[in-house]
Amino acid sequence: MVLLAAAVCNKSGKVLVSRQFVEMTRARIEGLLAAFPKLMNSGKQHTFVETDSVRYVYQALEQLFVVLITTKASNILEDLETLRLFARVVPEYGRSLDESEIQENSFQIIFAFDEIVALGYRESVNLAQINTFIQMDSHEEKVAIALRETQEREAKQAMREKQKEFDRMRKEKQRHGGNPYSNGIGGGSISSASSSSSMITSSTPTEPAPSSYSAPKRPTGTGMKLLGKSKDVNQFVDQLTSEGERVESMPSAAARKSAVAKVAAIPEINKESVHTKIEEKIVCVSSRTGALENLEINGTLFLYLSDSSNDNIAIKLCDNKQAQFTTNPSIDKKLFQSQSIIAPRDKNKPFPLKQQVGVVRWRLQTTDESVMPLTINCWPNVTSSGCDVNIEYELQATNLELEDVVISIPLPGGVGGPRVSQCDGDYNYDSRRNLLEWTMPVIDESNAIGTVEFSIAGNEDDFFPVSVSFVSKKSFFDISAVGVKSADGKSLKFSTETVLYPERYDIV
Numbered sequence: 414m415v416l417l418a419a420a421v422c423n424k425s426g427k428v429l430v431s432r433q434f435v436e437m438t439r440a441r442i443e444g445l446l447a448a449f450p451k452l453m454n455s456g457k458q459h460t461f462v463e464t465d466s467v468r469y470v471y472q473a474l475e476q477l478f479v480v481l482i483t484t485k486a487s488n489i490l491e492d493l494e495t496l497r498l499f500a501r502v503v504p505e506y507g508r509s510l511d512e513s514e515i516q517e518n519s520f521q522i523i524f525a526f527d528e529i530v531a532l533g534y535r536e537s538v539n540l541a542q543i544n545t546f547i548q549m550d551s552h553e554e555k556v557a558i559a560l561r562e563t564q565e566r567e568a569k570q571a572m573r574e575k576q577k578e579f580d581r582m583r584k585e586k587q588r589h590g591g592n593p594y595s596n597g598i599g600g601g602s603i604s605s606a607s608s609s610s611s612m613i614t615s616s617t618p619t620e621p622a623p624s625s626y627s628a629p630k631r632p633t634g635t636g637m638k639l640l641g642k643s644k645d646v647n648q649f650v651d652q653l654t655s656e657g658e659r660v661e662s663m664p665s666a667a668a669r670k671s672a673v674a675k676v677a678a679i680p681e682i683n684k685e686s687v688h689t690k691i692e693e694k695i696v697c698v699s700s701r702t703g704a705l706e707n708l709e710i711n712g713t714l715f716l717y718l719s720d721s722s723n724d725n726i727a728i729k730l731c732d733n734k735q736a737q738f739t740t741n742p743s744i745d746k747k748l749f750q751s752q753s754i755i756a757p758r759d760k761n762k763p764f765p766l767k768q769q770v771g772v773v774r775w776r777l778q779t780t781d782e783s784v785m786p787l788t789i790n791c792w793p794n795v796t797s798s799g800c801d802v803n804i805e806y807e808l809q810a811t812n813l814e815l816e817d818v819v820i821s822i823p824l825p826g827g828v829g830g831p832r833v834s835q836c837d838g839d840y841n842y843d844s845r846r847n848l849l850e851w852t853m854p855v856i857d858e859s860n861a862i863g864t865v866e867f868s869i870a871g872n873e874d875d876f877f878p879v880s881v882s883f884v885s886k887k888s889f890f891d892i893s894a895v896g897v898k899s900a901d902g903k904s905l906k907f908s909t910e911t912v913l914y915p916e917r918y919d920i921v
């Protein structure tokens with residue numbers, strides 16, 4: 414299913430909460446939801462209604478409605494099943510089915526919605542799992558708070574000791590008849606002395622504790638319940654307002670899913686009766702010092718035939734010596750090895766019709782850094798006032814055009830947002846998940862190197878793992894189908910599509 418939005422509204426159509434899972438303008442979602450009460454048939458408990466463009470699936474919850482807006486191509490049975498899950502989450506996290514309570518707890522509800530859905534595709538979770546995720550996060554939050562309290566106690570203790578030390582020194586000086594405030598002991602003022610005390614700065618307790626504590630980095634992004642009614646919420650709300658409808662900020666895991674979702678969402682290209690699809694997936698794990706731990710790229714050539722007159726064709730692939738190929742057992746292996754031609758081994762067992770068949774696979778695994786399509790260098794530099802972080806990407810595979818690039822950098826929690834001093838491309842600070850998302854619509858030869866620089870309180874380890882997501886419509890290996898011939902040797906028209914994306918691309 415592709416879920417566009419989930420909302421809770423009252424019987425007269427007033428929207429209490431709405432979460433959009435795909436990019437859409439505020440005007441569009443408001444328009445869609447405003448149209449809903451006019452369309453629905455209020456006699457039924459839960460049912461659906463369709464317009465020319467979308468489907469509304471809805472369920473009454475006392476005086477309210479839970480409404481899902483999906484595409485019309487979406488499977489209605491799945492939609493209804495998903496609706497039931499949403500309908501159970503609303504009273505659970507909204508506390509009651511009272512309008513003001515729902516609005517009060519709208520963030521909890523939105524976060525629970527997010528656990529159900531990642532970018533328009535339903536996650537396979539049930540209510541128990543949602544509860545577990547939220548409890549896990551609450552536990553993490555408690556641990557973080559306990560840790561902070563310990564640090565604060567230690568810091569207070571350290572300050573008391575420092576104070577005693579100053580007093581002792583001052584007395585010592587007075588006893589020796591010297592000026593008690595000379596020798597730069599900061600006039601006995603704790604605040605000026607504390608800034609040079611490594612013990613105090615290292616635990617940074619002098620900052621006012623936010624009333625709701627954001628837990629430390631959470632790159633897995635199951636983020637939940639970390640916003641109480643606090644300044645974080647206000648920040649988040651400000652962010653909502655300032656960004657209009659572009660509030661959706663993706664965690665790294667979701668960003669990865671988004672790459673996958675985008676792959677699935679690439680507009681249907683005009684398919685000929687012979688269609689080839691090249692799909693390559695990357696797993697790349699590199700250490701922060703730049704050593705490549707593992708790079709793996711798996712590719713597959715899929716064939717889709719829709720016309721039986723073409724079931725005995727031969728496809729010529731460009732020659733490529735870099736990758737290690739494996740052919741489907743039904744393919745003439747010798748012909749492929751000698752001439753890069755893909756044809757059925759047995760003319761009496763032609764290619765199947767109307768199904769996607771993987772005919773050739775290729776693979777590369779290496780620890781040679783020079784093969785990495787995109788390198789990321791992250792340099793945190795701890796200074797007396799915090800940490801200056803300088804991150805550089807470099808496109809090494811300049812034959813590629815990486816689209817929708819998101820480089821997600823975890824940030825320490827509870828210290829406010831980063832101060833970005835320089836940035837190629839764009840960035841988005843996700844205060845809920847403590848992430849800086851550095852985005853580029855495209856990275857290609859023309860912007861093969863780029864940097865971002867920011868400062869924030871923290872230390873070297875806070876900024877890893879950096880995660881990267883992108884999609885490319887070019888093959889890493891430049892593999893393509895160069896021609897298709899029928900059994901009697903005539904050249905045939907064919908269509909082709911290529912997609913390359915990372916399943917995991919991390920600097921750890």
Ligand SMILES: *[C@@H]1O[C@H](CO)[C@@H](O)[C@H](O)[C@H]1NC(C)=O
Nearest residue numbers: 694695696709710711776916
């Ligand atoms: C590539 O294929 C191998 C063998 O099937 C598998 O173990 C590995 O996880 C795959 N890697 C990627 C990046 O898909």
Ligand SMILES: *[C@@H]1O[C@H](CO)[C@@H](O)[C@H](O)[C@H]1NC(C)=O
Nearest residue numbers: 792793794795796797801803
């Ligand atoms: C780190 O910061 C210090 C102090 O600001 C500066 O002198 C030094 O050059 C910086 N190092 C790097 C690698 O940027």
